[in-house]
Amino acid sequence: MPPPTKPDQPPTVRATARGAIERAWAAAASTGALPAGPDAVDVAVEVERPAKPEHGDLATSLPLKLARPLRMSPAAIAEALTSALATEIEPGRSTRGRDVGADANAARSPFTEATVAGPGFINLRLADHVLESLLGGVLASPATWGRAPAGSxxxxxxxxxxxxxxxxxxxxxxxxAFAGDLLCRVLEAGGRRVTREYYFNDSGTQVRNLGASVLAILADAPIPEDGYNGDYVGDLARELPDDAVADAEARHEDPAWAVGRWASARVRDGIEASLATLGVAFDVWTTEGSLHAAGWVERAIERLRAAGHLYEQDGALWFSSTTFGDDKDRVVLRSNGEPTYFASDIGYVTEKFSRGFDHLVYIWGADHHGTVARVRNAAEAMGYDKAAVEMILTGWVRFIRDGVEVSMSKRAGTFVTLDELLGEIGVDAARWFFASRGANVNIDFDIELAKKQSNENPVYYVQYAHARIASILRKAAESGLSAAGDMRGAVAGDAEGTLARVVVRYPEVVEDAAAAKETQAVTTYATELATAFHAFYRDAKVVDPAEPARSAGRLALVEATRITLASALALLGISAPDAM
RNA sequence: GCGCCCGUAGCUCAGUGGAUAGAGCGUCAGGUUGCGGACCUGAAGGUCGUGGGUUCGAGUCCCGCCGGGCGCGCCA
Structure with missing residues (x-):
């Protein structure tokens, strides 16, 4: 599919660099300096950020990659590319004192320097006017900074x-919960239209077991073998309306069922409330029962049958999942005629696609990896694009308290609730904790350590930078100073240039995060930006009534930094306080 | 046994095939007659589990092994 168009977004710095290098490559090919151009060689132009500042602002290893296909030494290719790049270069770093019109930047070169380095790298140095232009854009439209157009x-x-x-x-x-919500936020920032969906079963035997457990407590009887033992069961028993059982019997209904349904509705309200405190709100709640009631499961099975991927054996109906690479075939209808959980999954896939989604993502625990293949295979068998059905498996979290693992069994009643956890360490710290780690890695979470370290959590470091800037801006207002409306010359100083270069990278971070469906890079970047700001704060006095012009430029830069910090934190669902 | 995931600093974790592998915490040594010291500067700390392979270049890709986790139901 074509990339989303971004009419109101300026190109990222690296996109600009990629374009310039590609043009230089094509130019070198047309003059014969290089034997073939970009359209003749299958090597993508890639640009990276050098780890060391002396290597410039941007670098490409294209000469190394072209050495083999072009049958030339990397050094010779690098020379040819840099001389072709010379037309893209405009020496002289400062833009001060230059007479430029409002739209003159568009025609000017984005780079001041291109040099060959190392075994075949080309290093580029960015012109100040690119920074000025991007920072101006941040201040002009803070809400869309770094984000792809919504719904694009x-x-x-x-x-x-x-x-x-x-x-x-x-x-x-x-x-x-965090992995899913963070994924949704990152996708939204990348311009996708996202629906948050919660799927559950409110009519299965588990619900009946819950009801039976509540009744057992009321009858002062032992909890059934498959029942639930947590404290919350006792709470439910206390809150059960007195006439609930009598009403069920009057309707000739199994009391355990009736009580189970009441209890599970009650529990669901609690779940929604917990999720709300996490900052997670679902758009759609779907029950397994509703899929059957609306015929989705039945129709999906017919669809598989029509496609010739079902067969009967031992009285059961099987999906030939092995045809699509699975270990074994899977039962859809049991020999007793009951559909399996897998059958509901198949129906659900068709129901989701009927709502017009281009892509389905499932966030599952690592213990579900065995069911990934069958669902994707069934989607393929029904004619959907297998690549459009994606499972993200989360790693395990081992919760540790006082050096021992806390078990998490609802049946045994030995677990720590989400509400308890958040009461101990707070939503912002918890969000940061999960956002800064890959979804699929196993994590040790020492609750006491997390509590102790919560004051040292990097999230506060980032929030502190935001609050510090807010304080500076308040101070500036009191002094009658305000941010410059024109960024020209505002990043010429070393302190300014260093900070500005970090700010301007933000859209690339968001773009990468959305593409990778991960948030770790966002937390890393936010920390880096906060560090860059603190260093700037050390070296450059922002509020200085004696130097109103310089203050104005620095205030603009600092405001752009604040906007970027706030945006990155919002992307993670974390608050950006003006004071703390 | 077969399949999937994981293994990076004392701890918790980052690291689109690129230049001397990073951050936070912890440890040690320093810093403010300045806009928020919840800050800043520096140091110590690594056979990237291990052995091969691919590549100009591997923590990253491929294969074997070791260690840990999870799966391998007509359960959900």
């Missing part, structure tokens, strides 16, 4: 948490 991309469904309402959410569910 694919329509994506993200299903996560999906815990059955048989007990409160545990810290074990936190992983999926």
């Amino acid at each position: 991309g694919q329509k994506v469904n993200v299903e996560f948490v999906s815990a059955n309402p048989t007990g409160p959410l545990t810290v074990g569910n936190a992983r999926g």
Whole structure:
């Protein structure tokens, strides 16, 4: 699919660099300096950020990659490219004192220097006017800074948490809840239209077991073998309306069922409340029962049958998943005629696609990896694009308290609830904790350590930078100083240039995060930006009534920094306080 | 046994095939007659589990092994 158009977004710095290098390559090919151009060689132009500042602002290893296909030494290719690049270069770093019109920047070169370095790198140095122009854009439209235009991309469904309402959410569910919501936020920043979806079963035997457990407590009887033992079951028993059982019997209904349904609705309200405190709000709640009731499961099975991927054996109906690479075939209808959970999954896939989604994402625990293949295979068998059905498996979180692992069994009643966790360490710290780690890695979460370290958590470092800037801006207003409306010359100083170069990188971070469907780079970047600001703050006095012009430029830069910090934190669902 | 995930600093974790592998915490040594010291500067600390391979170049890709986790139901 074509990339989303971004009419109101300026190109990122690296996109500008890629374009310039590609043009230089084509030019070198047309003059014969290089034997072939970009359209003749299958090597993509890639630009990276050198680790060391002396290597410039941007670098490419294109000469190294072209050495083999062009049958030339990397050094010779680098020479040819840099001399072709010379037309893209405008020496002289400062723009001060230059007579330029308002739209003159568009025609000017984005680089001041291109040099060959090392075994075949080309290093580029960025012109100040590029920074000025981008920073001006930040101040002009802070809300859209770094983000792709809303709704410009694919329509994506993200299903996560999906815990059955048989007990409160545990810290074990936190992983999926944060991972899913963070993914949604990052996709939205990348321009996708996202639907947050929660799937659950409110009519299965688990619900009946919950009801039976509540009744057992009321009858002062032992909890059934498959029942639930948590404290919350006792709470439910206390809150159960007195006439609930009598009403069920009057309707000739199994009391355990009736009580189970009441209890699970109650539990679901609690789950929604917990999610709300996490900052997670679902758009759609779908029950397994509703899929059957609306015929989705039945129709999906017919679709598989029509495509010739079903067969009967031992009285059951099987999907030939092995045809699509699975280990074994999978039962869709049991020999007793009951559909399997897998059958519901198949129906759900068709139901989701019927709502017009381009892409389905499932956030599952690592223990579900065995079911990934069958669902994707069934989608393929029904004629959908397998690549459009994606499962993200979260790693395990081992919660440790006082050196021992805390078990997380709802049945045994030994678990820490999400609410308890958040009461101990706070939503911002918890969000940062999960955002800064890959979704699929296993994590040790020492609750006491997290509490102790919460004051040292990097999230506060970033928030502090934001609050510090807010304080500076207040101070400036009191002194009658305000940010410059014109960024010209505002980044000429070393301190300014260093900070500005970090700020301007933000859109690339968001772009990469959306593409990778990960947030670790966002937390890393936010920390880096906060560090860059603190260093700037050390070296450059911002509020200085004796130097109003310089103050104005620095205030503009600092305001752009604040906007970027706030945007990055918002992307993670974390607050950006003006004071703390 | 087969399959999937993981293994990077004392701890918790980052690291689109690129230049001397990073951050936070912890440890040690320093810093403010200035806009928020929840800050800043510096140091110590690594056979990137291990052995091969691909490549101009591997923490990153491929194969084997070791260690840990999770799966391998007509359960959900």
